[in-house]
Amino acid sequence: MVAGFVYKFVLQKQLNNSSQRLFGKNNILSIILMEVEDDSVRKIDFLMAGVGGQGTILASNILAGVGMELGYDVKTAEVHGMAQRGGTVESHVRWGEKVFSPLVEQGKTDYLIGFEMLEAARWPMYLNKESVVLSNSYRIPPPSVNLGKATYPTQDEIEGILKRKGSKVLWLDATNLAGSLGNPAMAGVVLLGALSNLVGGTGEIWLEVIKRLVPEKFVEMNQKAYLEGKAVHFS
Amino acid sequence: MKKLMTGNEAVAYGAYLNGVRVGAAYPGTPSTQIMEHFALYPGVFAEWAPNEKVAMDVAIGAAYAGTRALVSTKHVGLNVAADSLFYAVYTGLNAGLIIACADDPGMHSSQNEQDNRNYAKFAKVPMLEPADSEEAKQFAGVALEISESFDTPVIMRFVTRTSHSSSLVEMSPDEAPPPYGEPIPFKRDPQKYTMVPAYARLRHPVVEDRIKRLVQYAETSPLNRIESGDDTLGIIAAGSVYQYAREVFPHATFLKLGMVYPLPEKLIREFASRVHEVVVIEELDPFFEEQIRCMGIKVRGKDIFPMIGEFSPTLIRRCAAAAGLIQMTEDEAEAAAYLSDTAALPVRPPILCPGCGHRGMFNVLREAGVLVLGDIGCYTLGVAPPLNAMHFTGCMGASIGVAHGFDKAKTNERFVALLGDSTFFHAGIHPIIDVLYNLGTTTTIIADNRTTGMTGHQHHPGTGFTLQMQQTARIDIINLVRSIGYKKVDVVDPYLMDEFSRILEDHLASQEPSVIVALRPCALQMKEKKTPPQIDPELCSNCGSCLDLGCSPLVQEEDYVRIDPVLCNGCGLCIQVCPSEAIKQQ
Known part of the structure; x- marks a missing residue:
């Protein structure tokens, strides 16, 4: 009755004799033999943490765009609406041969990118000993700290939380670097520049994706911010 | 060619590719971008309706008239539109109708986490659920075919993680609009479309038979x-x-x-x-x-x-x-252990933006000590400390009716109803009529920021523009409430807290039902920024009056308060509340 629907989500094979025996011929039109993932399949997971309004969504779109250019399957997950009003936000970006879940699993992220120090500190459960944390050293005190009812943790305390599993922690003064280029809001793009040295992809690919995703009048500025971040070398 | 798309973008694309030409919605996280993206395609009509019920009726009407249609909503929006959903299931349609409905498990931006799959069973309507953006695009085509083959609306269910997740979508090589001719003529058939009891009784067996046939379809459909x-x-x-x-x-x-x-x-x-x-x-x-x-x-x-x-x-x-x-x-087992590391970190809830007009309003309401019966929007954030100035929020438009209930129960509280401009157009007009009609005394504050703020600045009947950016009549809230019959109506800028306070006391003292329009366009949307004031550390007595505004640029230092000039919008509310005159406009 319903015609013209072509199914092409995943590898679809003709039923072979053994699966006909297994499932029978009746009632099942669609058996799809999945190529089962083994654990060694290449994937790179990124978790971005920041404060609503800091530009994590643009940064995750750039990162996803670069993943596509590098030939990966790509998924992202983010939250809009209430969470954007200055609250805690996190974006997930995943590159892989074949990505199922848009959400990164705890204990399995390859990179945690902090747009703000305290926000980076919230996600140690996603880290493992191979993970790299790259975080802006900028602070935005939350309301309870502004009111003097809570204390903003020190950089050492935050580093302690993030290093407990043996992850590498890299700090970058991204907001001030972006500010020196004219707009502190480009901190995320500065962080991506530094990240690109770690994950690969030629500078041209990153610059091209930035050009595609940023409004035209801000392209040049953002490309500069990317290069500023890329020029940072961690010891 | 493949493109990275959210599920919201992909269902809009799929609907467009398959000939949908009329769309209607009210904004609601996580569904909002479905209609925003659909509206961008050539040759389509897309609208922000005042609420989801109106959107549903519009889309049903278009489908009756023979043009494929799309309505999109968040989960709770389907509650508002449920009455219309149920009649459309009985009547069936003429052209295909997709209801794209996005649930919000975990309540990232909602008042509940109802599971709208229950609506499929309740209304007896088929429901598809895509697992990624490619499926969102493809299922839109299938949904329309099911809709037309079985003469029923079809719900496409999303959740936050399919609506707001991006994945790769195969783009149609032909970007031009597919041929879609004249609408299928509407056949006048009261037994099918006019649901008086005698005819509705004839339709119910059709609905039951349809579901049985849909089970047969489901048995062999490649959807499963x-x-x-x-x-x-x-x-x-x-x-x-x-x-x-x-x-x-x-x-x-x-x-x-x-x-x-x-x-x-x-x-x-x-x-x-x-x-x-x-x-x-x-x-x-x-x-x-x-x-x-x-x-x-x-x-x-x-x-x-x-x-x-x-x-x-x-x-x-x-x-x-x-x-x-x-x-x-x-590694997997250990990850959980880290939760305790983060338990002591100060939390960061969402708050009103720097420069938000609602802040001045809430400061006045808190100082007056009134009970605030609130509603759904950015201003719901007034509940959070240090403002602590909202005492009820239920659903869109509930503020005024609940306030009228307090009134009729002879409460001893001084109370107001409070809702935003978009929420007023959504579900505030009927209850404000009720207050007047039934001899109530409620004062309703309409926090008018000239946009639908929380969902990301969508137009509404009070902005003068349509979703597709056509200039149109701007429905004037003040004239509207006056024409309903309200005599006591005042407009005040919530930045001017003394004046707001005076008007509030005047309205609360009156036995007349009344309306205060707190008019101040959204600071995020206006993108205007005045020079931030500075605090003189010598004059600052560190009393915390300014901090009670809950404004993020105000930072507690050792023995004084500082203003972060990067975050500050320059609204000047803190200057007004400082008892030591330590905050100076530059």
Whole structure:
């Protein structure tokens, strides 16, 4: 009755004799033999943490765009609406041969990118000993700290939380670097520049994706911010 | 060519590719971008309706008139539109109708986490659930074919993680609009379209028969598929949960349901007979599980996985390990231990933006000590400390009716109803009529920021522009309430707190029903920024009066308060509240 629907989500094979025996011929039109993932399949997971309004969504779109250019399957997950009003936000970006879940699993992220120090500190459960944390050293005190009812943790305390599993922690003064280029809001793009040295992809690919995703009048500025971040070398 | 798209973008694209030419919606997270993206395609009409019920009627009307139509809504919006959904299921349509409906498990931006799959069973309407953006695009085409073949609306269910997740979508090589001719002529047929009892009785058997035929369709539709694997464990899942489960159980056999209602009983039986144990993994309600149990099939589900909150690969892995279905690696088991590390960190809830007009209003209301019966919008954030100035929020438009109830119960409280401009157009007009008609005394504050703020600045009947940026009549709230019959109506800028306070006291003292319009366009949208004031540390007595505004640029230092000039919008509210005159405009 319903015609013209072509199914092409995943590898679809003709039923072979053994699966006909297994499932029978009746009632099942669609058996799809999945190529089962083994654990060694290449994937790179990124978790971005920041404060609503800091530009994590643009940064995750750039990162996803670069993943596509590098030939990966790509998924992202983010939250809009209430969470954007200055609250805690996190974006997930995943590159892989074949990505199922848009959400990164705890204990399995390859990179945690902090747009703000305290926000980076919230996600140690996603880290493992191979993970790299790259975080802006900028602070935005939350309301309870502004009111003097809570204390903003020190950089050492935050580093302690993030290093407990043996992850590498890299700090970058991204907001001030972006500010020196004219707009502190480009901190995320500065962080991506530094990240690109770690994950690969030629500078041209990153610059091209930035050009595609940023409004035209801000392209040049953002490309500069990317290069500023890329020029940072961690010891 | 492939493009990275959110599920919201992809369903809009799929609808467009398959000839949908009329769309209607009210903004609501996480569904908002469906209609925003649909509106961008050439040759389509797309509108922001005042509320979801109106949107639903518009889309149904277009489908009656023979043009394929799309209505999009968040989960609770379908409550508002439910009356219309139910008649459309009885009448059927003329051209296809998709209802794209996005649930919000985990309540990222909602007042509840109702599971709208229940609506499919309740209204007897087929429901599809895509698991990624490619499926969102493809299922839009299937939904329209089902809609027309079976003469029924079709709900496409999303959740936050399918609406707001991006994945790759195969683009149609032909970007030009597909040929779609004249609308299919509407045939005047009162027995089908006019639901008086005598005719509705004739339609109910049609609905029941339709669902039976849809079960037959579901049995063989490629929307539902078995993915063969190890036969010890068979997992039934749909949507984003299927994606999570696929990672946690790479070797299991899956029944992946693309059509979540009605269920394919024979296919489920066949599946169950081929595996040793069947486990249903589903977010929120045991919707599949209960139906499958009713089929007499042994299945596990909510004994392993919670009914509350959002799922993730992490949660599924932990629950499955606790139930003995899998073993966790050391890394996986250890990840949970880190929660205690973060428990002591100061939380960062969403707050009103710097420069937000609502802040001045809430400061006045808090100082006056009135009971604030609130509503849904950015201003709901007035509940948070230090403002602590909202005492009730239920659903869109509830503020005024609830306030009228307080009034009629002869409360001893001084109270106001408070709602935003977009919310007023959504569901505030009927209750404000009720207050006047039934001799109430309620003062209603309409916090008019000239936009639909929380969902990302959408137009509404009071802005003078349509969704597709056509200039149009601007419905004037003040004239509207005056024409209803309100005599006591005042407009005040919430930045001017003394004046606001004076007007508020005047209205509260009056026995007349009244309206205060707190008019101040959204600071985020205006993008105007005045020079930030500075605090003189010598004059600052560190009393904390300014901090009680809950404005993020105000930072507590050792023995004074500082203003962060990067964040500050320069609104000047802090200058007004400082008793030491330590805050100076530059």
